[in-house]
Amino acid sequence: MMANLEAKSYMTPWQLAIVVFVTCVGAQILLSPRSLIADAEHGAGISVVIGGVLFYSATCLMLVLAKKYPDETIVEYAPRIFGKIGGTLVVIWFNMLFFLQVIQIFYGMGKIITFYMFDRTPPEVVILALLAVCAYCAVQDWGTIMRIQQFMFFVAYSILILVWLTSILNLQPENLLPLWPVNIKAVVGGGLSTWNMYAGYECVLLLMPLVYRQVSLGSLIKIMGASFGCLIVLFLLVIVIIIGVLTVDGAKNLLYPALIVIRSVELPGTFIERLENYLLIAWIPVVFDTLAAMMFFMGEICMRHWRQADHRPWVLFLVPIIYVGSILLDNQQVYEMANKFTMWLGLAFSFIAVPLSLSLSWWQKRKAGTGCG
Amino acid sequence: MAKRKLIGCVALLLLCFLVAGCWDRRELQDRNFVLAVAIDMADDGLKLGIDPKEALKVREEETFVQPDGRKRYRLSLQLLKFSSGEAGKDEAKTYAISNTGESFFEMVRDMLGQSSKSLWFEHLQVIIISEAVLRQTGLAEIVDFFKRDSEMRSRIKVYVTPGTARSLIEYQPPSKEAGGMFLADLIRLHSRNNHIAGARTDLGYTVQYLDLRSNVLLPRIEIADKVVKLGGSAVFKKDKFIGYVDGYAIAGLKFMYGTEESAIVATECPDHPGHQMAFELFRDDTKLIPHVEGDTIYFTVDINMYGNLGEIQGDISQDDTLDPQYIHRLEIAFAEEIKQNVLYADRVFRKEMQVDTISRFAGKLKAYEPETWAKVQDQWDEIYPMIPIIISVNVTIQKVGSHK
Numbered sequence: 046m047m048a049n050l051e052a053k054s055y056m057t058p059w060q061l062a063i064v065v066f067v068t069c070v071g072a073q074i075l076l077s078p079r080s081l082i083a084d085a086e087h088g089a090g091i092s093v094v095i096g097g098v099l100f101y102s103a104t105c106l107m108l109v110l111a112k113k114y115p116d117e118t119i120v121e122y123a124p125r126i127f128g129k130i131g132g133t134l135v136v137i138w139f140n141m142l143f144f145l146q147v148i149q150i151f152y153g154m155g156k157i158i159t160f161y162m163f164d165r166t167p168p169e170v171v172i173l174a175l176l177a178v179c180a181y182c183a184v185q186d187w188g189t190i191m192r193i194q195q196f197m198f199f200v201a202y203s204i205l206i207l208v209w210l211t212s213i214l215n216l217q218p219e220n221l222l223p224l225w226p227v228n229i230k231a232v233v234g235g236g237l238s239t240w241n242m243y244a245g246y247e248c249v250l251l252l253m254p255l256v257y258r259q260v261s262l263g264s265l266i267k268i269m270g271a272s273f274g275c276l277i278v279l280f281l282l283v284i285v286i287i288i289g290v291l292t293v294d295g296a297k298n299l300l301y302p303a304l305i306v307i308r309s310v311e312l313p314g315t316f317i318e319r320l321e322n323y324l325l326i327a328w329i330p331v332v333f334d335t336l337a338a339m340m341f342f343m344g345e346i347c348m349r350h351w352r353q354a355d356h357r358p359w360v361l362f363l364v365p366i367i368y369v370g371s372i373l374l375d376n377q378q379v380y381e382m383a384n385k386f387t388m389w390l391g392l393a394f395s396f397i398a399v400p401l402s403l404s405l406s407w408w409q410k411r412k413a414g415t416g417c418g
Numbered sequence: 419m420a421k422r423k424l425i426g427c428v429a430l431l432l433l434c435f436l437v438a439g440c441w442d443r444r445e446l447q448d449r450n451f452v453l454a455v456a457i458d459m460a461d462d463g464l465k466l467g468i469d470p471k472e473a474l475k476v477r478e479e480e481t482f483v484q485p486d487g488r489k490r491y492r493l494s495l496q497l498l499k500f501s502s503g504e505a506g507k508d509e510a511k512t513y514a515i516s517n518t519g520e521s522f523f524e525m526v527r528d529m530l531g532q533s534s535k536s537l538w539f540e541h542l543q544v545i546i547i548s549e550a551v552l553r554q555t556g557l558a559e560i561v562d563f564f565k566r567d568s569e570m571r572s573r574i575k576v577y578v579t580p581g582t583a584r585s586l587i588e589y590q591p592p593s594k595e596a597g598g599m600f601l602a603d604l605i606r607l608h609s610r611n612n613h614i615a616g617a618r619t620d621l622g623y624t625v626q627y628l629d630l631r632s633n634v635l636l637p638r639i640e641i642a643d644k645v646v647k648l649g650g651s652a653v654f655k656k657d658k659f660i661g662y663v664d665g666y667a668i669a670g671l672k673f674m675y676g677t678e679e680s681a682i683v684a685t686e687c688p689d690h691p692g693h694q695m696a697f698e699l700f701r702d703d704t705k706l707i708p709h710v711e712g713d714t715i716y717f718t719v720d721i722n723m724y725g726n727l728g729e730i731q732g733d734i735s736q737d738d739t740l741d742p743q744y745i746h747r748l749e750i751a752f753a754e755e756i757k758q759n760v761l762y763a764d765r766v767f768r769k770e771m772q773v774d775t776i777s778r779f780a781g782k783l784k785a786y787e788p789e790t791w792a793k794v795q796d797q798w799d800e801i802y803p804m805i806p807i808i809i810s811v812n813v814t815i816q817k818v819g820s821h822k
Contacts, residue, residue, distance in 0.1 A: 292626070294629065294630050295626045305622075
């Protein structure tokens, strides 16, 4: 029998950095800016930087935690840290983060595509189609998914950024002023709310066993810093251009300000018009790779938790649940409520569950060491 | 195993029916391209001063039963003709249909009763609103339908006309272009015609300014005896129409805001009264800066212009355009003319209309003096006309053309 060449037993740290980048950048670049700008106003750019630093710190903590348990993922070591029930709860919590993000992304994507591209198609059908494609990708082994992510990183992102940069033509630097003073409380709050943009970095807790042999923890932290640096630059580019083109007050009134920004671009002397369609065409693969990776992670978590050898049945099992979940978010208010809930759940996971795990694991190891001595 | 494969194949085939994209299929030949929209009062024909032949009256066969509200507006659409007609015949490229009612969306849908194909707004070029409508309704109410619909583009041109808007979309340009395209293109070179307020007056910017509760400017368009002319501007305080300004005021405003890219400044020659000369602007460096000293707010406008001497009328043998002294005298004369133009615009907009157009002064204060802005923003409308403005203009003639 031929070996499964796509079943990966290792990956390089730079591959992990690309996976983190690609998983983090998804639908939220179009879905999140309005609420962030409404909260942080002219300080939204500073919020993006604060968020980047904050979630990079959370990722570093996760890497430190994961390094303590080589060859294991959080699914295996959480029960040892928190006990069987506590560990199961942490694993459910961890999986819920991916699930809640995935259903929100499907909902948002369905809305945007049906409004701007296929106005007669029901969003449920768009979601179904995309779900089928993402599920097909998620049932592959990690090697395939990783290659797709690497391909998207170089192809889809360069197109997306290139199209997005055309909106600089309409940028009015004065709209970005005043840079100071800013409402510090709102900016810090905005920094926390950027979790929705950066979310996805939690995948390092699952992928660390594939990487740790290749590199020291210090180097991995540095490489991950490059990934977060790129994320900060990309998100800054989105937020700064939106404010520069629409102003803070203008952006607040629009459901998807990024699309209005790109829609206003007129390339003089060319036949290219309605650039939002080009942006959406580049955005769909970006969202696809985020969704496929997250669905794979969900299947992988279930597989490891139930000690099975194959993640595929779990992905297929989750497909109808994801579909129903995304359909249940049937209006903007419910979506925003779910968004806020997920954000707090994610923040609590990163800044309570992970540090607590780390402290408990130190304590347990020290206790074990004392016992031996 | 074979059974599972079969089920998988059937499931994939069934999925094709859902995701093949036929849902949104709209063939090109099944669309009626709307190129221009005209918005009038439904009963404009009842107004005095309008030619009865051109009067707009609610016609039963054009409209629909409306249980609530009244037949308030007339919406006219200019549609592109697909058939080219017989060879050699001088046929129009477009035709117009109209309807009366209160909701624009309802009127559009009811107009499908007059159109054999679906009405397609993706190529809409221009929206023309009659002054009569704007005298009764805020601009925000009128553009709401257009800003919401996903078919509309941000760069659709928006004009205001003192007459009936429908007569403009019925106009057939002598160049044989489609009317909507012709009307939209009139503003395309606004940066070279300083009598037209063309920058930031399209649908996207208009909606943006309305959202920001800024004062809006929209180009004025008029038709008389088959002559269509774009010039001057309709002025709005927030979304309320308050009147028109002429092209000279618009030129002054553009000089003040630095939004012109090229302009012609004509004035009398200082050495030969009665003879005109013209300066062609190539490049300008304009700075509108707010200053706050204690409780006093004032603005400075520093205009530096560089360009070409484009025309000197009169006896040129008496003048030496290579003489720096002579050129300097001309520069001073042009600078004085530009200053007078800016002062005129300032008087019209600030003193008479009391309108901070597109909230440029408020925006500068907010951007550069945010603490002062926080204190005065609620009283800005009262404070603005009282604020001193110091204007300085400097003109540099870099070239004199190909003749001495």
